[in-house]
Amino acid sequence: MRHLILGSGIAGLQAARAIRSAQPEAAITMLGREPDPLYARPMISHLLEGSVQPSQLELGLPPEVRLISQDEAVAVDAADKTVATQQGRKLAYDRLLIATGADPRGIGAQNTDLENIHFMRTKVQVRDMLEALPGSRRALVLGGGLVGFKAAYGFLRQGLEVTMLIRSEYPLSQQVDPITGGLVRAKLQENGLDVLVGRDVARFEEDGSGRVRGAELTDGTVLDCDVAVVGKGVLPVTGFLQGSGVDVDLGVLVDEEMRTSARDVFAAGDVAEHFDLARDERWVNAIWPEAADQGRIAGLNMTGVPARYPGSLSRNTIRIFDLDLTTCGLVNPPADSGYEILREEDPGRGTYRRLVFLGDRLVGAACVNRIEHAGVLRSLIGSRTPVPCPREDLLRESVHPGGLFPFSR
Amino acid sequence: MRQVVVRPERCVGCMQCMAACAAAHSQSGALAAAIREYPLPGPRVHVGSGRYGEGFPNRCRHCDPAPCMTACLPGAIYRDGNWDTVLIDPSRCINCASCAMACPFGVIRYHRDPWVSPGRAVAVKCDNCLHRRAKGLIPACAEVCKSGALTFQEPDRAMKRRTDEISRRTSGYVDQERSGEEAPGFMLLRQLKKRSGQLAESGRGPR
Numbered sequence A: 001m002r003h004l005i006l007g008s009g010i011a012g013l014q015a016a017r018a019i020r021s022a023q024p025e026a027a028i029t030m031l032g033r034e035p036d037p038l039y040a041r042p043m044i045s046h047l048l049e050g051s052v053q054p055s056q057l058e059l060g061l062p063p064e065v066r067l068i069s070q071d072e073a074v075a076v077d078a079a080d081k082t083v084a085t086q087q088g089r090k091l092a093y094d095r096l097l098i099a100t101g102a103d104p105r106g107i108g109a110q111n112t113d114l115e116n117i118h119f120m121r122t123k124v125q126v127r128d129m130l131e132a133l134p135g136s137r138r139a140l141v142l143g144g145g146l147v148g149f150k151a152a153y154g155f156l157r158q159g160l161e162v163t164m165l166i167r168s169e170y171p172l173s174q175q176v177d178p179i180t181g182g183l184v185r186a187k188l189q190e191n192g193l194d195v196l197v198g199r200d201v202a203r204f205e206e207d208g209s210g211r212v213r214g215a216e217l218t219d220g221t222v223l224d225c226d227v228a229v230v231g232k233g234v235l236p237v238t239g240f241l242q243g244s245g246v247d248v249d250l251g252v253l254v255d256e257e258m259r260t261s262a263r264d265v266f267a268a269g270d271v272a273e274h275f276d277l278a279r280d281e282r283w284v285n286a287i288w289p290e291a292a293d294q295g296r297i298a299g300l301n302m303t304g305v306p307a308r309y310p311g312s313l314s315r316n317t318i319r320i321f322d323l324d325l326t327t328c329g330l331v332n333p334p335a336d337s338g339y340e341i342l343r344e345e346d347p348g349r350g351t352y353r354r355l356v357f358l359g360d361r362l363v364g365a366a367c368v369n370r371i372e373h374a375g376v377l378r379s380l381i382g383s384r385t386p387v388p389c390p391r392e393d394l395l396r397e398s399v400h401p402g403g404l405f406p407f408s409r
Numbered sequence B: 001m002r003q004v005v006v007r008p009e010r011c012v013g014c015m016q017c018m019a020a021c022a023a024a025h026s027q028s029g030a031l032a033a034a035i036r037e038y039p040l041p042g043p044r045v046h047v048g049s050g051r052y053g054e055g056f057p058n059r060c061r062h063c064d065p066a067p068c069m070t071a072c073l074p075g076a077i078y079r080d081g082n083w084d085t086v087l088i089d090p091s092r093c094i095n096c097a098s099c100a101m102a103c104p105f106g107v108i109r110y111h112r113d114p115w116v117s118p119g120r121a122v123a124v125k126c127d128n129c130l131h132r133r134a135k136g137l138i139p140a141c142a143e144v145c146k147s148g149a150l151t152f153q154e155p156d157r158a159m160k161r162r163t164d165e166i167s168r169r170t171s172g173y174v175d176q177e178r179s180g181e182e183a184p185g186f187m188l189l190r191q192l193k194k195r196s197g198q199l200a201e202s203g204r205g206p207r
């Protein structure tokens, strides 16, 4: 059996591990665009901070996996069972996994091709950012999402003055409610970060030698900066699937076994569009634990071991200075849509908790500080079953699994 | 393999297991000296109160697959196959708390710990007392527990299955591991209903 994995991220790696454990003899080939050996992508922001060594990010491949790096898939022929690559290879497969992940979303501003304007998705990009640091004093971070956030934190740790520019009214607006967003914003400002909301970059300005020098905002303000990072979310990498017979919506559509619409073709990770357990609809949740679990389930099914993936949930864990934040599921439901919200804030202890219910189910949770039991809430959201206790019990700092499930072990 | 088996209904909430666990994971190894250590040793088993105020000893179930393991960004969490134990490598842990959101039991804590990492906060949880096992001793919590809530024994298959189902619900599962057509969550909650019914009958029901 010949297994071909497109993409050398965590989804591809977990699939390779699952395949190898089920089929010691199978041929596994992995095709990856990046020059670096496999690494833990979320850790690249720690490289920027300077808190880890590059080698600490490396992830090992299982035995006997052929890794082709610095080449990329350009076309899939699902009828012929082959993949064509940029460098002219033609790779044949019996089972194919699409695990090409996601690329950063571009922005509409002018002059984004200036030097020292970066995306932060790969080790190479962070290396470039680190090279730009010695001559830099001011950093501009576009986007108040997870990546923007980690970039800003990294720059601050490196001693730069940092301005975070957010189109919405508060940071992490995709993940949290205004109260949590406000706590986060206050914490950032308290630690010297400038946060500008409700604005965006219209145009970057050049310093005369091709480098960025500043940015003109949509409201006409001009900001100085020596380095800029664009963190405006990601989009699944699916362009090479045009005409392949693999159905694509925002991501590659997959079923419970991570199968796509094409025979013997599977997909997993940031590229895959599965079912969201809180939203009750198809959704791309581009996060590490889901990519890892989906890769494993896809790998098992590629070897014929029937395995199922129950669905995904968005979630975040962020530690900003001394503030801990976790979010899971649907924290910010549309107004007037039948969702009920329960919240509790204890300013003295710095804790805040927000729970979102739909009917008798818990569908979303945000916890600020005392986050040790967040996983219990996550588990309850994922179970899609009626909350088995008075709802107020879930506001308690230690939601004890004993109160929810009668484990006998 | 023998494991610590938890029977919450027998717990009397005396918290002796917490003290014994902290002492077992202190530098001195003895309770009297451990309370003077800095940082103060912390327990890896936690007795919380359940829904009706009953004691509930909560401890890592060493799930397989372990959701904390796949969620760990730096790859610090691994399984020791010989002891069927999920362990955290403190030197790789970056204290990011991604595992907090993964653990369906809420048993991971984040602090400086005299046993594994006195100088820097890391994720800390039950290690099945492997250092004691190596000396032929049983886990400290089970040794000290007098009420039978924590016992060191061969887990029966039903117990093991119920625990692993919780983690499978998070991480996906292999079909033949499933017990019938019902999703694991439903099964658990059905049991819960049964139990609250029993509690109501005995006068301890929801207030």
Ligand SMILES: Cc1cc2nc3c(=O)[nH]c(=O)nc-3n(C[C@H](O)[C@H](O)[C@H](O)COP(=O)(O)OP(=O)(O)OC[C@H]3O[C@@H](n4cnc5c(N)ncnc54)[C@H](O)[C@@H]3O)c2cc1C
Pocket: A006, A007, A008, A009, A010, A011, A012, A031, A032, A033, A034, A041, A042, A043, A044, A045, A071, A072, A073, A074, A099, A100, A101, A102, A120, A121, A122, A146, A147, A150, A237, A240, A268, A269, A270, A271, A286, A287, A288, A289, A291, A317
């Ligand atoms: C800075 C940063 C911080 C993050 N922090 C967190 C966090 O705290 N928690 C969390 O859950 N998630 C976090 N994430 C998201 C997480 O990294 C992703 O969800 C995860 O890496 C997805 O894995 P994947 O294998 O699906 O895709 P990827 O990691 O994107 O891997 C896909 C690989 O395929 C390659 N590729 C693309 N197209 C082709 C092609 N045509 N042919 C061959 N190869 C191709 C890509 O170059 C890439 O190497 C973070 C991401 C970033 C960038």
